Amino acid sequence: MADLLPHRSTSDFFSDPLDSQPLWFKKHAFLEPTFDSESYIADLRTFVPFETLRSQLQSHLSSLKHELVDLINRDYNDFVNLSTKLVDVDGAIVRMRAPLTELREKIEQFRDGVEGSLVALRNGLRQRAEAAAAREVLELLLDTFHVVSKVEKLIKELPSVPADWSNGDVNLKEKVPMSNGTSFQHGENETNLRETQSMLLERIASEMNRLKFYVTHAQNLSFIENMEKRIQSASLLLDASLGHCFVDGLEHRDEIAIYNCLRAYAAIDNTRNAEEIFRTIVVAPLIQKIIPHGSSGVVSGASGDELENDYQQIKQCIEKDCKFLLEISSAENSGLHVFNFLANSILKEVLSAIQKGKPGAFSPGRPKEFLKNYKSSLDFLAQLEGSYCPSRAAVAKFRVEAVYTEFMKQWNIGVYFSLRFQEIAGSLDSALTAASIVPVHNLHPGEGNSQDLTLKQSITLLESLRSCWREDVLVVSSSDKFLRLTLQLLSRYSNWLSHGLAARIMGNTGSNPGCEWAISAVPDDFIYIIHDINCLVREVCGDFLERILQLLSLCSAEVLDLVKQSILQGGKSLNDLVPQVMNAIIESLVEKSVEDLRQLKGITATYRMTNKPLPVRHSPYVSGVLRPLKVCGLLQTFLDGERAVAYLTRETRNELLRGAAYEITGRYYELAAELVSVARKTESSLQRIRQGAQRRAGASSDVSDNNVSDTDKICMQLFLDIQEYARNLSALGVEAAKIPAYRSLWQCVAPP
Missing domain, CATH: 1.20.1310 (5 helical Cullin repeat like)
Known part of the structure; x- marks a missing residue:
C-alpha cells in the first residue's frame, strides 16, 4: 500500500506544492483585452529576475500545452469529426456573402435617408424656434407700443393735466385749469370727479406696471430705446397726476380717492413717493406747530428740551389728522401692506423736528433730562405700536424700518451709563478715600434704613446702591450694567474694609492708599462699623433685593435667580468681614x-x-x-x-x-x-x-522647712x-x- 503512494521528499512538506505558482504570477492577466507583453515584463522586472520570469513563463507554456492535449484527448471524437464536416466551406461562404452584401447596401441607403430627414427636421425646428422667438419679440414690441399708446391716451383722458406736471411739481395751493377746458366743481361733482380721476390713475398705474414688465424683457432693442422718451414722459405725467390726486384726496379726506391712489402707488412700486407726500403735506405742518424749527436747524421758539408734552400733542394730532390714512393703509386684504406711513412719514418727521428744533434732547450730558426724554420716547413708540399696528407682523415691520433704527441710535445709552457710573461710583469713592471714618449719628439721615447707619461711608454706599435702581436713573434695557455697578459698589466697600483691617495689622498702609482710617481708628469706630455692616446686610438682602426683583419681574425665572444669588453673595461678602472687625476691636x-x-x-x-x-x-x-x-x-x-x-x-x-x-x-x-x-x-x-x-564655712546645710x-x-x-x-x-x-x-x-x- 505504501508503494502505491507517490514519493515526496522531505523538503516538499516545508515548501510550496510542486505545481504551485508564485504570488506575483497572475495567469488571468494574459486573458485581459488590454494585455501588453512589454509593459507586463517592465512591471515585473523591478522585483523578479529575468531568469525566474523566463522559467515561470516556460512552465506556464508547458502547462497550457498539457491542457490542450488533455482537451483533445477528452473530446477526440468531435475533433476528428470536425474535419469531415467542413466540406465545401469556401462555396458556402461565397453563397452567403452575396445576400449579406446586398443587405449592407440597403441598410446604408436607409441610414443615409434617415440622416437626411433628421437634418431637415432639425433645420425646420430651428427655423420654427427662430420664428417663434421673433414672433414673441414682435408681439412684445407690439404690446409695448399698444401699452404706451394706451397709457398716453388714458393720461389725456384725465380730468386735469396741467402742463407743469411733467416736471413732477405737485402744488397743493394752486389748482391749474384742466387742459380739456373743464374745471373742478364743488360738492358732489368735485368728489365724483376726484374719484373718477383716482380710478383712472389706478388703471394707468396698472398699465405702467405692465409696461415696465415688457421693457424689462425687451432690453437692448432699438425699438424700445426709441420709445424710451415716450415711456419716461408718461411715467412723469403719471407721477405728477397721481401726486396731485393724492394731495387733493388728503385735503378732502376722500377715502375712496386715497385708496385708489395708494393702490396706484403700490402698482408702480413707488411707495416712498406716497409716504413722502403724506409727510410733507400733512405731517410736517402739524409737527412744525408743536416743535417749531427753521430750515437751518436753529431753534425758533422752542423752550427747553423736554419732549413729554410734545409727544402728547403729537399723539393728539396723529389721532385727529393721520389716523384715517393709517387705517386705510392697514385695512385687511387691502393690498396696501407695502406702505409704512407710521415710520416713514410720521416718525421720520418727528425725528427730523427734534433734531432741528430740540437737539439737546438727545444729549446725555444732562442725564436726568436725557433719561426722561428717552423714557417718553419709548412710551411714544409703544403707544404708536399699540394704536396703529394691528398685528405682530406690523410691529416687526415698524421696528425694522431704517428710520426706527435711526431714531433709537440717537439715544446713546452707553454714554449715559458712563456718566451715571462716574456720578454714583465717584461719590462712594470720594467718601471711602477720606483719611478717617466719619460718624454722623443721624445728623443727615437718608431714606429708609439709611437713618440707622452711623458712618458717612456706609450711608454713601446705601445711597449709591439705591441710586442705581431709582426710577430717574435706571434704564431697564441696561439693567445688566446697573447690576454690575451694584456688585462693584459692594465689592469696593468690602475691599475698603478688608484692606484697612489688613493695614492695621501690618501697622502701615503700605501700597494701599485710603487705609489711613484704620490706623487711627479707636474701638468705638469699629463698633460703628459692625453696626453698619449688619444694617447694610439686612437692607441689601431684604428690601433692596426685593426692589430689584420687582423691577426685573419681566425677566425669566432663571435670570431672576442669578440676580438674587449675586446680590446675596454681595451681602455675604460684607457679613464675612464682621469677625475681622471684631478681632480688630479685641486686639485694641x-x-x-x-x-x-x-x-x-x-x-x-x-x-x-x-x-x-x-x-x-x-x-x-x-x-x-x-x-x-x-x-x-x-x-x-x-x-x-x-x-x-x-x-x-x-x-x-x-x-x-x-x-x-x-x-x-x-x-x-x-x-x-x-x-x-x-x-x-x-x-x-x-x-x-x-x-x-x-x-565652705562649715555650717550646717539644713534649711528649715518653716x-x-x-x-x-x-x-x-x-x-x-x-x-x-x-x-x-x-x-x-x-x-x-x-x-x-x-x-x-x-x-x-x-x-x-
Missing part, C-alpha cells in the same frame, strides 16, 4: 490691658531678697486690667444704654466681651507663667549658691491677683473658670 482692647498687666513684673522686686510677709490682698494693677473694656464703652454705654440696642446686638456684645476676656487672660497667663518660671530658676540658683557658701521662699510669696501674690481678676470678669458677665487660659494660670500660681 487687649493691647491696652497688656499695658497694665506688665506691672505684675514689679511683684518680683517687691518680694525678692526682702523680709516681707506673705501677701494678704491683691495688687493695685488688677483693677486696671479690665479698665479698657469700661473705657471703650462696652460696659457702661453700650451694654446698659439705649444706644446698645441700636448699634450692637446682645450676641455681638457678649461675643466681644468673651473674645476680649479670652485674649487678655491668655496674655495674663503668658506673663505670669514667665514670671513664675524666672522666679523659680532664680531661687534655685540662689539656693545652690547659699548651700555652697555654707559648706521658712517661706520668695517664689512662694510671688505665687501667693499672683494667686490673690487672679482671684480678684476673676471677680472683675464675673462683674462683666464672663465666667473665668470657663476660660482655658485662666485654668492654666490657676494651676501655675495656686498653693499646693
